[in-house]
Amino acid sequence: MPQPPEQPTGDLNSPTAEPSSRVAESSARAGRAVLALVVAASSLVVIDMTIVAIGLPDIRRDLGGSLADVQWVMVAYLITMGAVTQVMGSLSDAVGRRRVFLLGAALFTAASLACGLAPGVYVLDVARAVQGVGGAILMVNALPLLSHQFEGERRNMAISTWGSAATAVGLLAPLLGGVLVEWLSWRALFLVNLPVGLAILALGLRHLPADTPAPGAVRTVRWPGALLLVGALGLANFALLRGAGQGWTSAATLLQSASALALLALFLRGESRARSPLLDPALFRAPAFTGAALAVFMSRVLTIGGTVYFVQYFHDALHLGPVATGLLLAPVFLAQMAAGMAGGKLLTRFAPGHVIATGYACKAVGAALLGLAFPSAAVEAHPWLLVLPLLVWGTGGGIAGAPVMAVAMNVTGRDRAGMVSGTITSLASIGAGLGTAALGVLYASRLTGAGSATGSGATPSPEAVATAAATVLYASAALATLTLAAVLTLISPRHAPAPARKVFPG
Template identity: 50%
Template sequence: MSARRKSRRLPPLSGVLVLVMASTGLVVVDLTIVAVGLPLISADIGDGASAESVVVTYMVAMGALTQVVGSLSDRWGRRPLFLAGIAVFTLSSLAATVAPDLLWLDAARVVQGAGAAAIMVNAIPLLSDRYSGEERDLAIGAWGSFATAAGLLAPVFGGVLAEAFGWRAVFAVNLPLGVAAWALAVRVLPRSPGTAGTAEASEAPGSPGSRGTGRTDWLGSLLLMLGLGTATLLMLRSGDTPWSGRDTAVLLTACAALTAFLAVQLKVPAPTLDLRMFGSPAFSGAMLAVLLSRVLTIGGSIHLVLYFSDGLGMSPTGAGLLMTPIFLAQIVMGMVGSKLIGDRPPGLVIGAGYGLKAVGLAALALLITPDTPWWALVVPLLAWGAGGGIAGAPVMAVAVRVTAPERVGMVAGTVSTLASLGAGVGTAALGSVFALSGGDGAQAVTDGTRTVLAVSAALAVVAVITAVTLVGPRRVPARVPAGEGGEPAPAGK
């Protein structure tokens, strides 16, 4: 049995894995597919107003609710929140499909973002409940790879739908998929309540437990939603817009709400975010790696596409195709990274992934000029994507492995929240770095992109140091094969 497990490359297929991949695929697709239809939305119901709010409202709602919903799933159970998330997402998609004006559509997108948060943050907990040991790490890797593929295909799929059937089809496509996902969830999800709601919290060494499981931290939840919502809204503002008094008020509100949230978490018996989790160096290292990865990946990719279009003069289709090596390499190597941490120290695997990512970014920074042939960039792009794949899945697996089972929903919420914040910070901060180049034309775009890529490579090196230093072998429990030792074998499918 041991040899068979060692040679495994994919997790055993189950209804839960299919459900989680399909449902989170819907959420990821909806992050980008709508952007393709924005011109059509503006022309139809925008009435001269910008339709960008359709994207912003979804991201703000999702970013503000992920941590809260993740913690609630630990207390109330995965099944009811996941079912509610699918139902809310599907019904709000129907509301968006029939929206008569932009205000209606924005309101529907807020509700859709709430449903998306409930779906997304329950993905890792559901996989963690269903699988254990090596199979759990592989399942998380498969889920992450599928989500990446869905994000890659979304703009192409959205363009076809919008062009053939109009912008409403972008939302209508969620209806049959949502109904099918809900029916599958009813069939395959166990009816048992959440871990934290039925058992005493474990206090295993290095695994922070629960301070109380029967209460809900409503005050902390409201403060966190306010703080993250305003912070996300601020990061999504246009960099071309001058700073205003309104922006200052939003910033102060976000800082005050988040500060008050942290103060509340230190006092309440059942916190929304148990700050003791960060007392584990491995957990803190994994979370910092998530944040840094999103900063450099999102910020770097945005400006690389800009270089392809304005620096090399490529069409939007050509620029999108040239980004494909990043995503394809990340999909393939995500499964490899999940497999590697079974036999090697997780910190070294994660560090090696970010190291390869740093090499790819640095090579791009050195290679690009206004005259660089596109084919010369393929190998560095593959290195960038492969490094991200190797590091990505193990980071999530480590975060789950060093945390008590009753905190997996909270962990998933923390990962999603930090990923969203990292994306926003990366867009804003690296956008400022890009702007320092000044000027217009292909050379200015090239110079700005080279600076962004160099900074991104430096951040990847920081992620390497973080992983190797904090995610050490003595700080991460050894993975136990499913059904053996300390982890229970999953029951049924």
Template identity: 50%
Template structure:
């Protein structure tokens, strides 16, 4: 029997196109709206801050990702994905015609709920459709496309808002959402193993939504909170709700989060890697951009352009990382990615001064992005590999939840490092950024040790969960109804 030719790209399918396009739609919406905030503030917020338009969306997504991911395992990927696209598109329509800020915020909450259903079903749908090396490559392509979409979002948002007004940043979702829904109806097969809604953990779901929602809100507001009695009450509510959620999960017959999954060292290592990755990427980049603007004196456009080496390298090397884990130990691949990322961060910490020429920073920025790309996609593939097929949606929800928490924790914790070491003025901002980059480099070392130790070759099966991919008859033809 001839050996199968090694692939560099996953075979194209309707499912892959659908997942990439719909995920890109959600990722773009995470940042595109921020570009139109000044116009929104002037039009429907009576000149007041319109930051709540971004916050409500993020809180809704953060609160619902784990719940929706677990529900997709029981109710079916197709049903939840179709519902997510429909809700997201209808909420975009409501946001487009919003007469005031209250209406707009309500629409954004609903839009965030739809976005959660779209995002957490990406990995499960690809896992159902592909197997083995093709699955790794598909997840890598999905991650790279999402990164590219995030890179283009500010540009697209600026063009739409300046040309057509702020309502255009929501209206652009309408034709794209309708097209995605039609494609989903045609290409998505019935979800294998969907067990129905009879064993839904409603109490655990409500506690988790309360805990994650309040925690996300607190982290998003951490930069301007004075920690009054109200903020302390919110923190206490989040802690109590999450503690109660964990207690319920130990007894629930069909838990929203199966805590026994963390008994697998490889799974725990992958989840810790997801958390640390967002701490480093989101938290570190926030204060690096501040150095570009206040330390080097670059314009917002110049600062944004100087960040592009990170994203471009991450896009390219994400596919390389997905390819490497096909025939190399995943822990070693992921660890080498974090090591390269740490080197880039350490060089930046040593190199930046108020007088450093921008071109001297390009190479360490490329190392930062390349390391993140090599480590990123394999982490998701490992998490899927060591999990039973009927829990892939739960895993995707956990990945999304920890990524969101990592971004918030990273921004807040590294913000404290910046504040303790920096201040106002070019030199003070540079000192703060150097401290942040140094701490991030140290955390990269922690990530290397964690992944190499926990994600060992003996702890990750060579192929994946013992399941065949979903039948491909849905690609290009109407799929059977989701029962």
């Protein structure tokens, strides 16, 4: 009977051990470099979603233009980003992660320079649209790069670190924006991206692995389908971002929404017959993937939508400036970062559905506590009453957000990492817009119901603002609870089991 080969024995310092040790050390360094790159790139993109809002009054005063022209500085970035994300994800599957990521970094950096030097508002609007395309490329390539670089538990931790940092850093945008505008100029909001963008390009050229498409990866992009999808997502995001100004039941909003649905239907019909689809509907047949997609969507509904009305409340009820608002949001940032790292660790011991559900439970409790605290803090003019509820809210966001991306990547093949990342990121973008819009309708209706003269141009009273913001937070608590129930069903241990416990000899 043949005997199993003997295991090598000997001193770990022997010559045979040294090469493997050097390889492991080199791989670890490369992993840290890639993680730092994608965290830095994603942080730039996320910060630029909101930081510019601080400078809009100064931009209008300096460059002129109507209020609508200046609002497009925000809207153009978000629309183009939401429109091209899925296509860029599939493009990275076809062309290669490295070259597409570097293209995104170059485009984002060049557009930031154009924004900072813009002589007029229309040039600024166009440059922001181009910056949104670059931002979409950087965001959608983050997950595939991490998935390629790391394995097993290290991959889960890397994705958790990236997700926590990218989400939490957005909360620092008001503080950073306030400092830059107050001490320098609105142009600094864009020019500050240049050194970071150039560093990302330099480090990317040095550290990103060469493109080696996986077997079975899509080698081409169906451009007719890509254009249909870009049009559908662009119109959908436009309707969400401009719906409040146009009127949600206006002819313009209804036409944009109907056109988006029609283009999406045409796209899905073509995809069902395509040999190499941009978006494979079969992904959603996996309950765990559907649950992860829903969790990401609802995370952005609550986090982005809710944060908008946090800031509104801080400004109109507590009369805080941008710097003070940023400082008050610091507990959310710190809690989300720490909890995100803890969430990654929890994935090594517990089923991911249970970890995500725990995060949503914290979000529900934090939202309810904030709803209770808002009126008291407004009456007593004591914002520090909000610190504990904000910590709970941030903890929930970190725990819930960290494992979701790992679940989505782990239940699909690496050859479709770009497609998966594009799908998840597109849903996140739509969730942010829909959350802001839907919670905004609730906020405005409650503000009116609380007796505020919103239609006459009068400043709403702090009590009315507190009541309206508290209603938004109670609704957020209810939505978090519903998401918790859906996650426990779709990402159950049967569909996404807990990792096997390691058994050590002796």
